[in-house]
Amino acid sequence: MNRFWGFVVKEFLHIFRDYRTLLILFGMPAVQLILFGYVVTNEIKDARIAILDQSKDETTRKITEKITSSGYFRLDRNLHTYSEIEEAFKEGDIKLVIVFESNFTRKLERERQAHVQLIGDASDPNTANILVNYATGILNNYLRTRNAEAIPLQILPETRMMYNKELKGVFMFVPGLMAMLLMLISALMTSISITKEKELGTMELLLASPLRPMQIVVGKVFPYVFLAFINACIIILLGNIVFGVPVRGSVTLLLFENFLFISMALSLGVLISCLTNSQQLAMMISLVALMLPTILLSGFIFPVENMPKVLQWLCHIMPPMYFITIIKSIMLKGNGLFYIWKETLILVGFTLFFILLSVKKFKIRLA
Amino acid sequence: MAISVDVRNLSKNYGEVEALKDLTFSVSKGELFGFIGPDGAGKTTLFRILTTLLLADSGTASVEDLDVVKAYKQIRRIIGYMPGRFSLYQDLSVEENLRFFATIFGTTIEENYDLVKEIYSQIEPFKTRKAGKLSGGMKQKLALSCALIHKPVVLFLDEPTTGVDAVSRQEFWEMLQRLKSQGITIIVSTPYMDEATLCDRVALIQNGRIMQISRPAEVVSTFPLGLFSVSSADVYRLLHDLQKLPKEHSVFAFGQVVHLSYREDELTRDDVIDFLKEKGHEEVTVEEIKPNIEDCFMELMQKE
Known part of the structure; x- marks a missing residue:
């Protein structure tokens, strides 16, 4: 077995040993989706x-x-x-x-x-x-x-709600939820798992071994690509089966965009762990600096167009906004890459930027 | 004899604090070299510089003729390192830990089993147990196995016996002797003075400075003063009173007795007995003894 795969195997062992976290990771999409789909709704019935x-x-x-x-x-x-x-x-x-x-x-x-x-x-x-x-x-x-005949002039508006005929709130929540959960799993979990090695002192041993920094980082990230990807599929499937959220565009494209966003969030997680030395700090940064903007500044719950100008600018430097736009476009409108290449390119840019910065900041020594 | 580890004028500061001051020493191939000194003496910093984990501010260091800064990648292939803190994966089993460290060094347990057999066979019955659930002595054996599994040329052990029971400590040093006989260069640090006698050579280190490097026997034989072991019914008061002896001397508590070092031309046994009787001590005994490593260390610290 070569070094890298040995490292990946070890990472998977860590993940499967910690079955509580695993349960939360896979239970969360279902619970969140059902919560958002049924509870957080502004549709009126009865x-x-x-x-x-x-x-x-x-x-x-x-x-x-x-x-x-x-x-x-x-x-x-x-x-x-x-x-x-x-x-x-x-x-x-x-x-x-x-x-x-x-x-x-x-x-x-x-x-x-x-x-x-x-x-x-x-x-x-x-x-x-x-x-x-x-x-x-x-x-x-x-x-x-x-008074059908009595009134001489009438303007009869006939409204038709495209892409979401019944104005279902859950159509909006599925893309947002995907952005939120993928961000959470990818960025939070990787940053915690790397800083954990620093805290326990095992990073010292890894650094004093022939493992290359790239092998350590990629080995850490690798298992979470899988977990996040599985989660994305769970959300899409649940959304479709339980709430009837359609996937009108290409499934391959949808999965590819998911993969891209996961990579972006993972490189962000690596960057966070390069800059911090404790799990607690990594968690705080991931939760406060990533989760809140993902929920509030992405068009997930509040439309970006209604925000003050300054906040709109902020939204534009948050990757989740582009991801949500892409996902809505593919799932609800059935658009192809032609309509979303700009957003896709921006996500690629974010990913490269975070990877480059992480490689620059990764320490080959302890200090 | 060929040199394994060579250090020249090494210094390292953490802000205002000088962790290492102008260290120079060398370790021969196949030598068991000990660093003896209290906590905070700079032992861990030195080990981290030698294992390429920290950069020194000035000076040079090489391991097997490889520079610790320029050739850090090559060094990381040939050294075994056991950090001061237990640093294995607590959620992985004994066997999984060992297998992991074998893999990242590009080898397998089976390939180098002979090397770790003697140590690993003692914990092998517990190989499915999680590392976090092992006792202190077993953890340390596992950590040593992990540091050895890739057949390192040089082994760095940072305080391997701290927090380990006396029996395990003794076993551990016996293992080190056996590893040494296989030609592995071993550099070990410890705060326990009694372990120093088990090394080929020891460096006494204090406040980031090496005070003396010599063979353990030499350390003891070069002790320049006379030494009494003094006891009485009231040890606490004894230490207190002895400090008031009018002649030049130094005292420190050594378990239930007090060690008193003195200039042989200035003080005699009778002087001490008389002085203590005058102070009202009972059951006074004063014995001339041979100094051990700790006495020498204390004496060197006094000089500083």
Whole structure:
């Protein structure tokens, strides 16, 4: 067995011995994906509402019916007086109260206008906003069908949401999650495993042996390429099977881009371990300096375009942003390399830069 | 005799602290050479420079005619190194550790089994046990096996017996003698003075300076003073009182007795007995003894 493979075998032994870490590494993608897919969502389903209907005539009944059958709302209770409204909000999970004024149908027919009051629970402003918009939409829709001939001019917007018809949040989370987990495994695990050798003093023995620095570094990184790659596949598969996130583009290209990003994160991990001497410091740097930007400054959760200019510049020097753009492009739009060569090239650049810097900073001696 | 390790005017500073000051010495091929000195004397720094792990500030050093700076790659192929701290993989088994170190030196356990047989056979019954779960003596045997498995020309052992029980220490030195007989140059450091007599030559090192290099017997025979071993019922007070003796002398506690070195023309046994009786000590004994290495070391330290 040659030196390098002997070293790789030893690394695999370390990894398999530490089965708890291994369990976390492979359990994490599943748990995270399910958490992000089901829990962290801004889709609205079955929001509880209350209705204060002071007319109880044909029109209000029809509107109520339309609202409750839309799938977005579920009628929790009927109210009878204004004073009950606040109580309903305080007491329960009521998100929206719809109030019809009295003599609704008559007013609508004679005065050509009638009033509906929508009262949202703005302690959660986003949800309140969305609910009010949905309800308004349903009201307008009803009005249009009722007066189909009476109104001479109409503009009817027909929206179509490309690439993610149902506006599923999980379509956004899968690429982001991939960036996050690959970064975590690759950068964090390698930087810890190298600094661990320094802390335990075994690096001293490795350096005093004929192993070349390149063999040590590549040998350390090698097993994690596998682990990270397997994880990437788990995320793609789970996303597809459980949440129906498609892979519309080339799978080969997708895997290649994953491989590229993993290499980038690994070289970053090596760089971190070249600059630090303790596992704790390596972990802090990897978590704070890598994880937070990956989550916040990559378009994973918050769109880059909405950020202040300074933060946007910051985003542009963070590799995850390019990776997420690439992954979305391949998975959701089905684009080929032609559309993402720029981002790919940037990732290649990052990788080379980190490798070069690590080689420069790697110490062939203890100090 | 051919030179194995040659050091000329070696100095090394850590910021303000001078770790090594102008060291010059050489070790012959096949010699068992010991560095004796207290913690912080600079032994580990010296070992790291010789094993190409640190750079000296000035001076030169060579191992088997290879310069430690320029030819570090070649040196790393031919040396065996056992650092002061137990530095093996605790989560790997005994056998896996040994196999790993054999592999990275481009050899196999089977190929050089003869070399480590005597040491390794003692821990072989536990070869599936994790290295982290071994006792101190077994860890040290494993570490030595790992340092030896590639048949090194020069072996560097930095405080190999620190924290090891007396029986294991003795066994360990017997192993070193056997390795020496196979022609391996061994450079070993230790804070234990009694181990010095087991070396061919010893260097007494203190504060980064070599105070004396000689054969253990010579170290003892060149002791310039007389030496008494003094005891009484109250050892603590004894040390205290002896320091007040009017003549030039030095004392230090040596287990349950006090060693008192003196100029032979200035002090006699009776002087000491009388002095102690005057101070009210009981069960006083004063014996003329031959100095051991530690006495010599203490004396050299006093001179500094």
